[in-house]
Amino acid sequence: MFDGLKEKLDSFRSDVEESTESEAEAGPESETPEGAEPVPESEAAAESSETAADDTPAATDEAADGDSPGRLQRAKAFATGKVVLEEEDLEDPLWNLEMALLESDVEMGVAEAILDQIRSNLVGETKSQMASTGDLVEDALRDALLEVISVGQFDFDERIAAAEKPVTIVFTGVNGVGKTTTIAKMARYLEERGYSSVLANGDTYRAGANEQIREHAEALGKRLIAHEQGGDPAAVIYDGVEYAEANDVDVVLGDTAGRLHTSSDLMAQLEKIDRVVAPDLTLFVDEAVAGQDAVERAQQFDDAAEIDGAVLTKADADSQGGAAISVAYVTGKPVLFLGTGQGYDDLDRFDPESLVDDLVG
Numbered sequence: 001m002f003d004g005l006k007e008k009l010d011s012f013r014s015d016v017e018e019s020t021e022s023e024a025e026a027g028p029e030s031e032t033p034e035g036a037e038p039v040p041e042s043e044a045a046a047e048s049s050e051t052a053a054d055d056t057p058a059a060t061d062e063a064a065d066g067d068s069p070g071r072l073q074r075a076k077a078f079a080t081g082k083v084v085l086e087e088e089d090l091e092d093p094l095w096n097l098e099m100a101l102l103e104s105d106v107e108m109g110v111a112e113a114i115l116d117q118i119r120s121n122l123v124g125e126t127k128s129q130m131a132s133t134g135d136l137v138e139d140a141l142r143d144a145l146l147e148v149i150s151v152g153q154f155d156f157d158e159r160i161a162a163a164e165k166p167v168t169i170v171f172t173g174v175n176g177v178g179k180t181t182t183i184a185k186m187a188r189y190l191e192e193r194g195y196s197s198v199l200a201n202g203d204t205y206r207a208g209a210n211e212q213i214r215e216h217a218e219a220l221g222k223r224l225i226a227h228e229q230g231g232d233p234a235a236v237i238y239d240g241v242e243y244a245e246a247n248d249v250d251v252v253l254g255d256t257a258g259r260l261h262t263s264s265d266l267m268a269q270l271e272k273i274d275r276v277v278a279p280d281l282t283l284f285v286d287e288a289v290a291g292q293d294a295v296e297r298a299q300q301f302d303d304a305a306e307i308d309g310a311v312l313t314k315a316d317a318d319s320q321g322g323a324a325i326s327v328a329y330v331t332g333k334p335v336l337f338l339g340t341g342q343g344y345d346d347l348d349r350f351d352p353e354s355l356v357d358d359l360v361g
């Protein structure tokens with residue numbers, strides 16, 4: 001999962017290492033004024049970096065000459081056996097990283113937010129020449145990714161536990177992205193945590209939709225509430241809620257017909273479901289592999305019938321990771337689950353920290 005992106009992030013680390021190591025090898029000649037001898041590391045180590053830097057004639061001369069604080073800082077740092085990461089060292093690696101993120105289908109605003117965060121974390125960072133630049137870069141990358149990926153995160157299990165029962169969850173999204181399969185996986189997920197569920201087929205639009213979801217319901221031993229094709233989806237899900245109330249069922253899982261966000265009739269139908277059923281959670285389902293299209297659709301579905309979070313399916317087939325990285329930042333709603341295969345157990349809670357560990361670690 002997301003292997004292509006992982007490789008690209010790894011290249012950023014080596015890019016910065018190369019760029020700063022060539023600076024370190026070049027030493028401060030180009031930066032240090034004539035006559036300023038670099039202090040050997042052993043001597044410099046005896047002094048604190050502040051004291052050593054302030055006492056260095058090069059430093060005073062430079063300040064007096066009105067040279068840039070960057071040059072001054074670099075000369076100081078060299079005198080104390082340290083290297084400062086400067087914006088110019090990062091320029092090429094950051095540009096390469098931006099290209100890599102865009103190639104991985106990360107939304108442009110999100111890529112920029114990541115870059116800004118890395119720049120502000122790394123520029124001016126002082127590292128010992130002995131320490132690994134890779135570690136600094138890794139930390140900056142980790143912080144930046146976590147910041148965008150974690151937007152809006154909440155604990156799904158806690159939300160279900162705390163909600164008054166029955167909890168109604170409605171699944172929305174375009175055709176064929178894996179909504180029905182995700183509902184079946186969710187029924188299994190909930191069962192493993194001790195919750196009963198009933199499936200309600202709000203996809204009254206597509207021929208064969210009842211049969212498809214019935215197969216899942218039977219395989220999982222769950223009750224299915226369905227109406228004839230052409231019926232009112234809001235009424236089916238409402239019936240599901242009534243069934244759950246009457247039978248002490250914990251969760252109603254409501255399917256909806258796949259629809260294009262451009263179809264205003266069908267989007268109006270979603271608004272009606274929202275009004276009539278007032279679901280506790282509306283989850284937008286899309287394919288991780290759809291990249292920026294998934295991000296754009298999440299935004300549009302959120303506008304029509306506010307979503308509480310997203311499920312990205314087919315993450316097992318996605319090497320890019322663009323949608324997983326971008327959806328939360330763009331919509332303000334978290335990715336809550338990843339679909340990782342066709343089996344009922346292939347639904348993983350989306351955990352930003354472990355995803356970032358996996359991408360950067």
Ligand SMILES: Nc1nc2c(ncn2[C@@H]2O[C@H](COP(=O)(O)OP(=O)(O)OP(=O)(O)O)[C@@H](O)[C@H]2O)c(=O)[nH]1
Nearest residue numbers: 175176177178179180181258313314339340341342
């Ligand atoms: N590899 C993989 N395949 C998946 C995943 N989730 C769903 N699928 C497959 O995607 C296909 C479409 O899934 P459905 O659940 O029928 O999609 P849908 O969104 O309900 O489709 P419509 O009812 O037409 O809107 C099926 O073949 C699923 O097995 C996943 O996480 N990984």
